[in-house]
């Protein structure tokens with residue numbers, strides 16, 4: 492519907508403007524990735540953070556990742572149910588641990604130590620998603636959010652955040668927190684953030700393959 496499309500374009504334009512202004516002022520590219528992903532997670536239009544799809548138990552489980560193309564450092568989180576902004580936590584995994592991927596309860600325990608904002612799972616639920624869940628539309632578009640950045644120094648960065656797929660199996664992890672599947676950044680190639688049916692991106696290592704071809 493044209494009216495709905497205009498609403499989505501306006502939301503995307505606002506985030507694009509936010510990132511572009513920050514980069515123009517010389518902001519760090521990773522700061523911009525996380526700032527833009529956070530804005531998208533807080534916007535109920537998208538399948539990330541508030542407004543994310545439900546799993547087969549009617550609960551929201553969130554995945555996110557970020558990657559720095561200059562250093563190949565990366566951070567990711569999977570299966571979060573209470574952390575308001577998974578992208579911020581993915582960045583903390585990258586910056587404050589020796590690991591790349593933390594999941595579910597362990598990731599949330601880490602979030603607590605890092606002082607991240609917690610919300611009830613109901614915070615993420617929106618009337619639109621409740622309705623979709625009731626209909627459980629198998630062919631629904633995903634609406635995962637992604638941000639890729641090229642900063643003034645020529646470094647590239649990527650980040651992705653999602654609720655996954657409507658009706659996914661409890662515990663299912665998609666491509667988004669798998670570095671090389673849903674997210675990849677390398678100054679030698681490209682910054683990539685994928686959307687779509689994550690199992691295909693995992694099987695084909697899509698983000699890395701696109702980078703390698705670039």
Ligand code: GLY
Nearest residue numbers: 655665687688689
């Ligand atoms: N690409 C989002 C997902 O499959 O989880």
